[in-house]
Amino acid sequence: xxxxxxxxxxxxxxxxxxxxxxxxxxxxxxxxxxxxxxxxxxxxxxxxxxxxxxxxxxxxxxxxxxxxxxxxxxxxxxxxxxxxxxxxxxxxxxxxxxxxxxxxxxxxxxxxxxxxxxxxxxxxxxxxxxxxxxxxxxxxxxxxxxxxxxxxxxxxxxxxxxxxxxxxxxxxxxxxxxxxxxxxxxxxxxxxxxxxxxxxxxxxxxxxxxxxxx
Amino acid sequence: xxxxxxxxxxxxxxxxxxxxxxxxxxxxxxxxxxxxxxxxxxxxxxxxxxxxxxxxxxxxxxxxxxxxxxxxxxxxxxxxxxxxxxxxxxxxxxxxxxxxxxxxxxxxxxxxxxxxxxxxxxxxxxxxxxxxxxxxxxxxxxxxxxxxxxxxxxxxxxxxxxxxxxxxxxxxxxxxxxxxxxxxxxxxxxxxxxxxxxxxxxxxxxxxxxxxxxxxxxxxxxxxxxxxxxxxxxxxxxxxxxxxxxxxxxxxxxxxxxxxxxxxxxxxxxxxxxxxxxxxxxxxxxxxxxxxxxxxxxxxxxxxxxxxxxxxxxxxxxxxxxxxxxxxxxxxxxxxxxxxxxxxxxxxxxxxxxxxxxxxxxxxxxxxxxxxxxxxxxxxxxxxxxxxxxxxxxxxxxxxxxxxxxxxxxxxxxxxxxxxxxxxxxxxxxxxxxxxxxxxxxxxxxxxxxxxxxxxxxxxxxxxxxxxxxxxxxxxxxxxxxxxxxxxxxxxxxxxxxxxxxxxxxxxxxxxxxxxxxxxxxxxxxxxxxxxxxxxxxxxxxxxxxxxxxxxxxxxxxxxxxxxxxxx
Numbered sequence: 001x002x003x004x005x006x007x008x009x010x011x012x013x014x015x016x017x018x019x020x021x022x023x024x025x026x027x028x029x030x031x032x033x034x035x036x037x038x039x040x041x042x043x044x045x046x047x048x049x050x051x052x053x054x055x056x057x058x059x060x061x062x063x064x065x066x067x068x069x070x071x072x073x074x075x076x077x078x079x080x081x082x083x084x085x086x087x088x089x090x091x092x093x094x095x096x097x098x099x100x101x102x103x104x105x106x107x108x109x110x111x112x113x114x115x116x117x118x119x120x121x122x123x124x125x126x127x128x129x130x131x132x133x134x135x136x137x138x139x140x141x142x143x144x145x146x147x148x149x150x151x152x153x154x155x156x157x158x159x160x161x162x163x164x165x166x167x168x169x170x171x172x173x174x175x176x177x178x179x180x181x182x183x184x185x186x187x188x189x190x191x192x193x194x195x196x197x198x199x200x201x202x203x204x205x206x207x208x209x210x211x212x213x214x
Numbered sequence: 215x216x217x218x219x220x221x222x223x224x225x226x227x228x229x230x231x232x233x234x235x236x237x238x239x240x241x242x243x244x245x246x247x248x249x250x251x252x253x254x255x256x257x258x259x260x261x262x263x264x265x266x267x268x269x270x271x272x273x274x275x276x277x278x279x280x281x282x283x284x285x286x287x288x289x290x291x292x293x294x295x296x297x298x299x300x301x302x303x304x305x306x307x308x309x310x311x312x313x314x315x316x317x318x319x320x321x322x323x324x325x326x327x328x329x330x331x332x333x334x335x336x337x338x339x340x341x342x343x344x345x346x347x348x349x350x351x352x353x354x355x356x357x358x359x360x361x362x363x364x365x366x367x368x369x370x371x372x373x374x375x376x377x378x379x380x381x382x383x384x385x386x387x388x389x390x391x392x393x394x395x396x397x398x399x400x401x402x403x404x405x406x407x408x409x410x411x412x413x414x415x416x417x418x419x420x421x422x423x424x425x426x427x428x429x430x431x432x433x434x435x436x437x438x439x440x441x442x443x444x445x446x447x448x449x450x451x452x453x454x455x456x457x458x459x460x461x462x463x464x465x466x467x468x469x470x471x472x473x474x475x476x477x478x479x480x481x482x483x484x485x486x487x488x489x490x491x492x493x494x495x496x497x498x499x500x501x502x503x504x505x506x507x508x509x510x511x512x513x514x515x516x517x518x519x520x521x522x523x524x525x526x527x528x529x530x531x532x533x534x535x536x537x538x539x540x541x542x543x544x545x546x547x548x549x550x551x552x553x554x555x556x557x558x559x560x561x562x563x564x565x566x567x568x569x570x571x572x573x574x575x576x577x578x579x580x581x582x583x584x585x586x587x588x589x590x591x592x593x594x595x596x597x598x599x600x601x602x603x604x605x606x607x608x609x610x611x612x613x614x615x616x617x618x619x620x621x622x623x624x625x626x627x628x629x630x631x632x633x634x635x636x637x638x639x640x641x642x643x644x645x646x647x648x649x650x651x652x653x654x655x656x657x658x659x660x661x662x663x664x665x666x667x668x669x670x671x672x673x674x675x676x677x678x679x680x681x682x683x684x685x686x687x688x689x690x691x692x693x694x695x696x697x698x699x700x701x702x703x704x705x706x707x708x709x710x711x712x713x714x715x716x717x718x719x720x721x722x723x724x725x726x727x728x729x730x731x732x733x734x735x736x737x738x739x740x741x742x743x744x745x746x747x748x749x750x751x752x753x754x755x756x757x758x759x760x761x762x763x764x765x766x767x768x769x770x771x772x773x774x775x776x777x778x779x780x781x782x
Contacts, residue, residue, distance in 0.1 A: 032332045032405050039397045039428075043435040050439025050472075054454060054465055062462040143451045146460045153443070153452065 030188045037192050041199050048157065048203055052210065055150035063146060070145045076138050078151070080212040086129035087208050090162070093122035094201040097169075101194050104176075107184045116173045119197070123166040130159050151211055158207055161200050168193055237736040247342075249334035252734060254341045255320030256634060261345050262311040267703075268352065269303035272296050274696055277658075277689040283679040290675035294361035295375075297673060299351070301364025302381065305477070306388045307348050309619050313484035314395055314430065315344065317626055318423050320634060322399065324727035325417045327408025327745070329738050332401040340394040347387035354380040363673055365470060368455035368463045372448060382445040389434040389441070396430030399423055408726070410745035414508070415757070417725045417749050418501060421508045422487030425515040429476045433519070437473030440466060464529055471522035479518040481615060482582075483511055485622025486553060489575050492629050493557050495723040496572040497564025500750040503556035510549030517546050524593050528602045536595050543593040547586065554583055569721070570644030574625035577652050581621055585613025588663065606666025612659045624651070624702065631706070632720050636732040637713030643705040650698030657691025724749045729761050 059066050067075040096118040103111030134152070139145070142152040172193045175181050182190060238244045248254060275296050279287045288296065323331055331337050358375025360366060371378050403424045407416070416424070444466065446452040453459035455466050486507075494501045501507060523531060523539040557579060566572065588610040591597045601607060624647070631639050661684035666672075670681045677685070719728040726749070730739060747757035 028405075032401050035404065036333060036336075036397050036401045039400055039431055043393050043397070043431045046432050046435040047439050050436045050469055051443070054439075054443060054469065057465050057468065058454070058460075058462060062465070063460065068460055143453065146453050149446075149452045149454055149461075153446065 026186055030186075033188055034191065037195065041195065044161075044199070045203075048154070048206075051150070051154050051157065052206065055154065055210065058146045058150065067139065067147050068145050070140045075140055075145060075147055078137065078139070078212055079133065082129070082133060083208065083212045086126055086133070087204060089122050089129060090126040090204055091201060093119045093126065094198055096122060097194055097197050101190060104182075104187060104190060105184060112176070113173075116169065120166055120169055120173070123162055123169070123197075127159060127162055127166070130155065130162075154207055155211070158200070158203055161203070165193075165197050165200050168196060247338060249330070249338050250736060251319045251323050251331050251334065251337060252634075252738075254337050255316050255318075257341055258311050258315035258319060258344070261348065262308050262316060263703075265303050265307040265348055266312075269300050269308055270696060270699060272300040272303070274692065276300060277692040279675060280677070280685045281689050283677050283682050285676045288675075291361065293675035294363075294673070295355070295359035295377075298360045298363050298366070299355070302351065302360070302385065304615070305364060305481070306385055307344075307351065309481045309615065309623075310392060310477070311344055311388075312623055313481065313619065314392070314399070314423070314426060315341065317419075317488070317623075317630065318395070318399060318426075318484065321630060321727060322420055322423045323402060323406075324633075324730070324734060324738060325420050325725050326403065326406060326411060327726050327739060327743055328402065328406040329742075331398050332406060333398050336394050336398050340391045340398065343387050343391040343394075347384045347391065350380055350387070351384035354378075354384070365474070366444070366466075367470075368444065368447075368461075368466050369457070371444065372456055379445055379448050382441045382448070386438050386441045386445075389438045392430045392434045393438075396427040396434070399427035400431070403427070408742050408745050412745075414505060415745050415748050416508075417487075418490035418504070418507055418511075419484070419487030419725075421511050422483045422490075425511045426480050426483050429480050429515055429518070433473045433476035433480070436469065437477075440469035440473070443469075464526070464531070467526050467529055468522070471525045472519075475522040475525065476515075476518040478614070479514055481619045482622075483514065485578070485619045485626075486511065488622045488626040488629070489557060489578055490560075491723070491725065492571050492575040492625050493560050494750050494752075495629075495721050496567045496569060496575070497561055498567075498722075498752045499560055499564040500748070500752065501556065502559035502562075503552070504748060504750065506552050507556050510552040513549040514546060517542060517549070521546065524598070527595050527598045540593055540595050544590065547590060550586055554579065554586075569628070570639070570641055570648055571625045571628040571721075573645070573648040574621050574628065577648065578618065578621040578625065581613055581617025581652075581655065585610060585617050588613060601666060603671055604666035605662045605670045605672055608672045609659050609662035609666060612662070616655060616659070621651075624648075627702070627706075629721070630727075631709065632716030633727055633732050633734070635710055635713070636716055637709050638716045638720060639709040639713060640705050643701055643708075647698050647701045647705065650694055650701065654691045654693075654695030654698055658688045658695060661685075661688045724752065724756065726758065729756075729758060 065074060067077060069075070096115045100112050100115035100119060103109070103115060137151075139148050139151060142148050172189055175189065238248070245253060248257070275287060276293070279285050279293055285293065319331070319337065323329070354360065354377030356377075357380070358377045360371065360374055360378040360381040362370040362374050362378070366374075366378065366381065403416075403420060443452075443454040447454050447456060447461070451459075453461045455461045455463050457463060490501050490507055521539060521543045523535060524543045527536055527539075561576075588606070592601055592607065592610055628639055628644055631637075665681055665684050665688075668681065670677055716732050718731050720732075721728070726739075726743065726745075727734070729743070741760050743758040743760045745758055747754070749757055751757065
């Protein structure tokens with residue numbers, strides 16, 4: 001039995017319903033973009049991993065004590081309690097982002113708007129908390145010791161990612177209200193934004209463990 | 215309407231390919247900021263070709279300096295900058311861009327029957343980062359180029375001239391370019407193969423790109439982390455590597471080699487792909503052990519992430535870690551050996567045509583195998599204690615990178631030039647090119663093994679007079695090699711103007727790129743063909759159906775000229 005190639009999407013666009021055709025193209029480009037975006041996130045994970053490796057290496061094989069000694073006295077540990085509260089703020093934004101997407105998928109625009117607002121407020125709140133923490137950390141500054149170097153570089157990179165994420169979500173939110181790029185079936189941009197936001201959360205889990213609990 | 219034979223699987227990812235983009239008309243959109251993978255491939259080739267000329271001239275300054283034990287040409291400080299820039303340029307600005315950027319871009323989408331890569335705009339960005347990074351790298355000569363070797367080990371690189379920071383930025387940028395290309399190619403190969411092109415029907419060059427692309431996006435990003443830290447430490451004093459501030463120079467070596475060992479395979483796997491295509495075509499025989507070659511490509515890619523510390527046996531790493539790294543490194547000889555033997559078996563009983571491309575491919579078999587064997591010496595911990603940091607290492611890495619990657623690239627240039635430009639290259643000049651390169655190359659680098667074993671350290675501007683004889687021999691042969699490469703450039707320029715018209719398929723090859731006109735039309739394939747078998751079964755009917763038409767008839771205007779709908 002010969003299988004018609006046209007049915008497999010081989011010669012679509014010739015004598016096919018134009019709407020069907022667009023739908024197939026949408027699904028294909030979405031799948032490709034999704035894979036591309038996930039690969040981009042993978043490479044970003046590697047970037048964080050290289051600095052995490054540097055931190056673990058310096059802490060376990062180079063530093064004689066941890067926290068290290070600077071100018072004759074040992075540096076204090078970081079403020080775990082404050083960071084825990086700040087983490088809850090960030091993870092909370094992941095939860096609200098999830099509900100925003102659920103709202104969008106079910107065509108509930110009001111719910112989407114409300115939870116997007118929560119997400120952006122919580123994300124900005126996390127950044128504010130991090131700024132407060134930077135101002136009050138007693139570990140000798142960015143260039144003071146290997147502790148400061150690893151801590152400020154890694155959390156700074158993460159904070160920059162959160163900042164980019166907040167801007168990203170704000171742009172997406174603006175797009176949903178001012179353009180008709182997305183509907184309840186076609187919302188790849190929103191999927192990518194959500195993925196990015198959860199990715200930032202996951203990185204924070206690792207950083208929280210490495211800097212505050214270890 | 216074409217139909218597929220029973221049992222042929224088709225992927226769901228072809229509707230988008232049915233859209234033929236309208237060809238751009240303005241010069242700038244067509245040749246400068248093009249999104250066409252073929253133009254981008256050629257842009258990579260020209261840019262990397264220019265960098266290759268610069269790197270070659272730097273190499274000749276190095277060899278001329280070493281004619282005399284007291285240094286004939288430049289001061290020791292300048293010499294350090296020159297060999298550092300030679301290595302940097304060859305690795306990041308010549309070999310990797312030529313293998314993935316140039317040939318990956320030009321050949322791979324054609325071989326899988328696609329109209330372009332998955333993200334053409336991203337491809338444009340990838341390319342344009344690359345010349346910017348190159349200009350930045352070479353302008354570091356103005357403020358003092360990096361002088362700690364291409365590996366830029368701290369603490370020397372922390373004290374290096376200001377250009378070292380520019381080196382960090384330039385290599386960082388070219389790393390971003392590679393990462394984006396890696397993302398692009400991975401998605402392209404996974405999602406855009408022609409119907410029926412299952413994994414076991416992909417040409418072996420596509421397999422090589424498929425193994426290389428994920429390595430590009432994983433390993434290169436790790437290097438970017440190391441470079442960012444080096445930059446931060448140099449410019450702002452953030453302590454990572456400086457032992458005086460609690461850091462560790464060995465940390466850089468771990469981070470650097472975690473990238474740079476996979477990078478070695480990024481620089482050879484696509485060349486393996488070239489060799490598989492070329493040996494099969496010119497022996498008129500199926501590749502022996504197709505599946506084993508494909509499998510060993512992936513095996514090498516995976517193993518390459520677990521061997522980096524074999525560069526660091528003398529750096530003070532813990533002794534118990536040396537043994538596993540030595541053993542895993544030696545494991546790489548297994549998949550590599552599978553390839554070498556498969557290629558030799560491909561030649562066996564073949565009806566061989568000695569074109570220039572074939573000469574380079576067989577030359578590759580000899581020089582690369584030799585380089586692989588000396589790698590075995592360096593992987594052995596006790597032998598490495600003696601050879602590390604000596605000219606033996608220089609000889610080994612040139613045997614695998616020049617005798618491997620560059621010989622593969624020369625073969626690929628002669629093989630695909632007709633497809634790129636529609637004209638044949640001169641076989642007569644090509645013959646001269648091959649033999650002079652082969653003699654010049656071996657004459658240059660065999661003596662370096664002996665110098666290394668005698669104890670001559672690498673990266674020195676002056677040396678003990680007892681080493682002079684073999685240095686003079688090496689330098690003399692290196693001039694022959696440079697002259698031969700000049701012949702290649704002349705050959706390219708002359709053939710562009712007055713080479714014989716090649717027609718679509720001058721070699722009688724069977725992969726998809728040869729089924730369309732030379733150079734290919736803007737949209738590559740008017741219809742996306744369907745694939746029925748592997749492309750190497752010489753003697754069987756073509757493994758494709760639904761090809762546009764008889765070769766030469768692809769001038770027909772595209773029937774459908776809309777862009778994909780910009781949906782999000």
